[in-house]
Amino acid sequence: MKRRQFILSASAAVGAAAGPFFHIRPAKADSGELVIVSWGGDYDDALRQFVCEPYQKQTGVRVRVDTPPENAKVKAMVESGNVIWDVLLTDVPAVSLLSSSNLLEPMDYDALDKKLVAAIPKELQLKNAIGQRIFSWNIVYNTNALPKAKHPESWADVWDGKKFAGGRSFNFSGGTSPQLEIALLADGVPMDKLYPLDVERAWRSMDKLRPLVAKWFVSHAEAIQLLANGEVAIASTVGARGISAKHNGAPIDVEYSQGKLGSDNWCVVKGSRNKKAALDFINFALDGQRQAEIAKKVPYGPSSANAFGFLSPQEAADLCTAPDNIKRQFWWNVDWWGTPGPDGKIPRESQAARYATWMAKG
Numbered sequence: 001m002k003r004r005q006f007i008l009s010a011s012a013a014v015g016a017a018a019g020p021f022f023h024i025r026p027a028k029a030d031s032g033e034l035v036i037v038s039w040g041g042d043y044d045d046a047l048r049q050f051v052c053e054p055y056q057k058q059t060g061v062r063v064r065v066d067t068p069p070e071n072a073k074v075k076a077m078v079e080s081g082n083v084i085w086d087v088l089l090t091d092v093p094a095v096s097l098l099s100s101s102n103l104l105e106p107m108d109y110d111a112l113d114k115k116l117v118a119a120i121p122k123e124l125q126l127k128n129a130i131g132q133r134i135f136s137w138n139i140v141y142n143t144n145a146l147p148k149a150k151h152p153e154s155w156a157d158v159w160d161g162k163k164f165a166g167g168r169s170f171n172f173s174g175g176t177s178p179q180l181e182i183a184l185l186a187d188g189v190p191m192d193k194l195y196p197l198d199v200e201r202a203w204r205s206m207d208k209l210r211p212l213v214a215k216w217f218v219s220h221a222e223a224i225q226l227l228a229n230g231e232v233a234i235a236s237t238v239g240a241r242g243i244s245a246k247h248n249g250a251p252i253d254v255e256y257s258q259g260k261l262g263s264d265n266w267c268v269v270k271g272s273r274n275k276k277a278a279l280d281f282i283n284f285a286l287d288g289q290r291q292a293e294i295a296k297k298v299p300y301g302p303s304s305a306n307a308f309g310f311l312s313p314q315e316a317a318d319l320c321t322a323p324d325n326i327k328r329q330f331w332w333n334v335d336w337w338g339t340p341g342p343d344g345k346i347p348r349e350s351q352a353a354r355y356a357t358w359m360a361k362g
Contacts, residue, residue, distance in 0.1 A: 033062035034277050038089040039264070040067040042244075043133070046297040047089075047285075055284045061277050071097055074269055078103050083271040086278045089264050092334045093348070095129045098267070104128040105268040111279040116286040119305040123331050129265035132285060133294075134301035136259035136320040136329055137179065138239035140223070142166070143251045145233035153257050155186035158234055159209055166233025167214025169226050177337065177348050178206060178355040179236055181330075185258050191330040199351070203358070210362055227252050243299040243318045256320060259329035263303065295319055301326075 036052065038044050044065055052063040069088040077083045088094075098104045107128055109117060117125065124131025139158055141151050145166045152164045170179065180197050183205035189198070214232050217223040223237040228250040239254040246252045266282045268275060284290070288306025295302050295311065301321030302308070308316055308323065316322040320329065337348045 033064050034087070034274050034281060035064050035066055035085050036087045036089070036281070037066045037069040037085050039069070043294070043298045043300065046294040049297075050290050050293045051281075051285045054290075055281055058284075059277075059280065061281075063281070069094065071103075074098060074103050075101065078270045081271065083269055083273065085269050086272040086274045087281060088267050088269060089132055090267065091262060091264055092126075092129075092332075093338065095126065095265055095267055096334060096338050099128045103270050105270055105272065105275060107267070108275075108279055111276075112283050112286070116283060116288075116304070116306075119288060120286065120303050124263050124265065124303055126265065129267035130282065130286070131263040131265050131303040132291075133264045134261060134303055134321045135238050135240055135264070136256070136261045136301070137182070137236060138242070138259040138320070139234060139255040139257070140227060140237050140239060140242035141234045141253060141255065142227050142230055142232070143253050144230060148253060151253070151255060152234060153255055155182050155258055156188065158236070159186040159205070159212070161212045164234070167231065168209070168212045169215045169217050169223050169232040169235040169237075170209070170213055171218075171223070171236065172216035172355065172359055173218040176355065177352050178202075178358075179260075180206075180351065181260055181332070182236060182258075183209065191258060194330065195333045195336050197336060197347075199347075203354075206358070216359070224250070224252065239320055240298070240300045246318075247299070254318075256325040257328045259320060259325075260332050261320065261326075261329050262332045262334075 038047060044067065048065055052065060055061065056063045066085065069090040071094055074085065077085060105128070107126065107130055120131055139152055139155070146152070146164060152158050157164055158168065180199065180202035181194050183202040184194055184198060185191065187201060187205040215226055217226065217235070220237050220241045223235040224241050224245050226232045227235050228245055239256065239259065242252045242254045266285065268278045272278055286304060288302070288304040289310045291302035291304050292307040292310035295307060296315060299318050301319045303321070320326065338346050340346050341350065343350065
């Protein structure tokens with residue numbers, strides 16, 4: 001898997017106070033075009049429409065979107081001194097790895113509008129990056145098998161095959177970390193007591209899940225297809241994928257309780273020749289109304305609290321960062337997964353290896 005607690009309040013009031021858009025001062029790239037690197041797909045289409053093209057029109061700075069933001073390419077550019085990428089939109093594990101290798105510029109918060117930054121959760125105001133879109137791992141279910149009034153509302157419910165019949169689908173592919181947080185929640189650990197993870201308790205809980213899993217998926221698209229076809233009743237996958245399918249008529253819905261939140265974040269590549277324009281572009285992208293327009297097209301959660309002043313209650317209800325949804329979820333602790341243990345290995349590596357062994361025994 002390459003892709004991936006704050007409470008949003010007074011959103012409409014904050015959004016109204018900010019005005020329809022935050023207008024940046026004109027800025028020209030220091031050298032050539034500004035290159036933005038993201039993950040592709042529908043989100044990038046919306047990013048071009050609501051951020052890149054308006055920014056180019058307003059400032060005169062040429063903007064090109066490239067994909068994907070691979071760490072190895074960033075490393076090669078920085079080490080060769082031939083940096084052609086300027087701004088990355090990538091997840092926190094990637095930001096952590098790039099930061100530890102000194103491949104990112106520090107995020108210059110003095111160059112960003114303080115009102116825009118204040119609307120971003122503190123958890124996403126990082127040393128080398130700032131959050132743009134939020135995703136979460138959720139309980140996603142088939143509404144034919146489990147009508148909304150009778151669907152699972154906790155991971156303990158997902159682990160209960162008698163009360164909630166039907167096959168489950170969870171993620172597995174080479175190098176993927178297991179959902180240990182989810183396993184602990186299913187075993188009764190409170191959300192605010194998850195970290196540091198009790199690894200052995202989590203694996204005992206995973207043993208209880210195994211008989212219920214009809215299919216281990218290798219991509220989020222596969223998980224959604226299994227749900228839409230009725231091959232499984234419940235999946236643990238990215239909720240935004242389920243909401244997109246729901247909007248397209250699939251019998252799918254999402255339960256946000258006990259969801260695991262993660263983010264994709266803006267960061268500036270070390271040695272970018274367009275640092276001023278890069279920061280101006282990030283400012284532009286953090287505007288709440290622009291994020292709201294993107295969310296209407298692609299239902300990932302806006303990072304800005306201001307965005308909810310530009311969304312209807314119905315539009316907001318299907319987003320993981322809506323005030324009623326965000327408060328029922330927890331933030332994925334990437335630091336725990338990235339800190340070496342007594343064996344010198346980081347949990348992302350050691351637990352992925354254990355997952356592969358565990359699967360082989362099944």
